[in-house]
Amino acid sequence: MKTFSKLALWKTSCTKQNQNCRFSYDQIPDLTGKVAIVTGANSGLGYATMIALAGRGAHVFLACRSQERAIAAIETALLEIRSKYPLLTTAPKLEFLELDLKDINKTQQAAKEFLRKDLPLHILVCNAGLIVAPFELSPDGIESQFAVNYMGHFVFTMTLLDRLKASQPSRIVMVSSMTHKFFAPRTGIDFKTLNDRTKTTDLTRYGRSKLSNVLFTKALARRLFNEQVYINVCHPGVVATSVGRPEGMTITEWVTSIAMRTVGSSAEKGALSQLYLATSPEVEERDLRGRYFVPVAKEAKPAALAGNEELQENLWTFTEELVREKIRA
Numbered sequence: 154m155k156t157f158s159k160l161a162l163w164k165t166s167c168t169k170q171n172q173n174c175r176f177s178y179d180q181i182p183d184l185t186g187k188v189a190i191v192t193g194a195n196s197g198l199g200y201a202t203m204i205a206l207a208g209r210g211a212h213v214f215l216a217c218r219s220q221e222r223a224i225a226a227i228e229t230a231l232l233e234i235r236s237k238y239p240l241l242t243t244a245p246k247l248e249f250l251e252l253d254l255k256d257i258n259k260t261q262q263a264a265k266e267f268l269r270k271d272l273p274l275h276i277l278v279c280n281a282g283l284i285v286a287p288f289e290l291s292p293d294g295i296e297s298q299f300a301v302n303y304m305g306h307f308v309f310t311m312t313l314l315d316r317l318k319a320s321q322p323s324r325i326v327m328v329s330s331m332t333h334k335f336f337a338p339r340t341g342i343d344f345k346t347l348n349d350r351t352k353t354t355d356l357t358r359y360g361r362s363k364l365s366n367v368l369f370t371k372a373l374a375r376r377l378f379n380e381q382v383y384i385n386v387c388h389p390g391v392v393a394t395s396v397g398r399p400e401g402m403t404i405t406e407w408v409t410s411i412a413m414r415t416v417g418s419s420a421e422k423g424a425l426s427q428l429y430l431a432t433s434p435e436v437e438e439r440d441l442r443g444r445y446f447v448p449v450a451k452e453a454k455p456a457a458l459a460g461n462e463e464l465q466e467n468l469w470t471f472t473e474e475l476v477r478e479k480i481r482a
Contacts (some may be wrong), residue, residue: 175424176429176450178205184432185210185243188272190321191311192252192306193281195226198328198389201424204230206431211276212405214247216309216385218262223249254281254305255291257479264312269375273320274313276431279306280328285359288350293479296348298355302362307472314382316413320439321381325373326430329366331388331447334456336360341464344471365468367445367459372469374443385430385441386455392423392447410448418448425449430442 186371189206193199194215207213207230217223227247234245250358252263267274292299303466317323337360339394346352353361370386377384428435429450460463 162411169332174425174427174449176433178421178425178428181205181209181428182434183210187275188214189276189278189431190214190250190267190274191280192254192277192309193217195222195242195346197280197420198392198427199280200226200230201420202235202280202431204375204429205424205428206276208234209246209432210241210243212248212272214248214250214267216252216281218251218253220249229403231301232460252281252309254309255297257293257300257304257308257476258371258481260305260308260363260399261312264309267313268316269399273397274316275320275323276326277310277313277317277324278328278427278431279310279325280326281306281428282328282362283359285355287355288358290348294348295479296350298358298362299347299365302359303365303369304475306366308476309403310373316382317382322429323382324436325382325384325386327366327386327429328372328427329370329386329455330359330363332360333364333459334354334368337364337456337458339458341458341461342468356391364456367455368461368468369472370445371443371459371462372465377442382438382446383430383436383440383442384399385436385444385446387426387430387446388448388453389423389426391459392418393419422449426451429453430477 169435173252187210189211191203191206191213192205193201194213195217203213203215215226216421217225230247231245250267253259269480283298286298289297291297293300295304317325336356336450338357342361342365343352367386370384374384376425426446430446433450444452445459447453
């Protein structure tokens with residue numbers, strides 16, 4: 154299918170999904186005593202998620218690369234929370250946690266820094282990511298979108314997993330994208346050519362990274378079957394604020410940005426599916442594990458490749474071997 158045909162189909166799907174809403178901010182339960190981490194919480198979907206969690210009483214860590222932007226976000230958030238949640242009886246609890254998902258070693262250190270605080274961890278929202286970024290290698294020599302969107306969150310989650318188990322019932326929310334259905338390579342993930350820029354485009358590399366999020370979710374859900382740690386994945390919808398870079402765009406990226414502006418919803422609405430998975434009692438009541446959701450809080454089928462257990466396990470093995478190679482003792 155031509156790229157423009159795929160974009161048209163993707164745009165139609167997003168428009169339909171944005172009309173379905175089965176969860177609202179009023180349905181978020183009291184989170185007093187809960188501790189949460191939201192990656193990329195200084196802006197966009199992550200910021201909206203952080204506001205809602207803290208507004209209902211959770212102690213929220215903003216896991217971000219830039220301390221300056223995170224502190225500015227916290228200052229703004231404190232005012233916004235007081236305005237939106239006047240019934241909150243205690244001061245909002247917001248903290249910065251330095252996290253650079255592009256660097257595996259720094260990512261692991263960020264998780265260890267949180268563990269040293271000796272706090273429980275009830276909610277982990279893996280929200281941060283690159284969107285249709287130009288080809289680049291991470292400090293670890295890994296294609297950047299795969300490194301940030303998938304590898305970084307794998308390392309961060311696995312380093313925190315024992316704490317999540319100790320704090321159960323707990324939640325892990327992976328933020329993927331519908332693009333994994335339309336733009337990831339149809340053959341799956343060719344691990345041997347992961348860093349070969351001639352084999353893929355910026356858009357297919359993005360789709361591949363988001364397919365990896367879904368594969369990881371399903372593989373980890375199987376491993377957590379006997380635990381009360383509920384991991385699920387969602388497509389937040391197209392959010393108008395998350396538009397690609399303004400200069401140097403390819404034609405495909407330019408069309409994608411127009412589609413985002415045309416059908417994009419607000420960050421507040423886009424965050425509802427991940428907030429549902431992070432907070433709704435339904436997740437435990439319905440024993441939701443390894444499921445894929447689209448706006449708003451509606452279960453859907455991911456790409457057929459995402460259900461391929463052999464591919465899930467191949468990705469898991471590849472990732473573990475790569476982490477062992479890159480992590481410094």
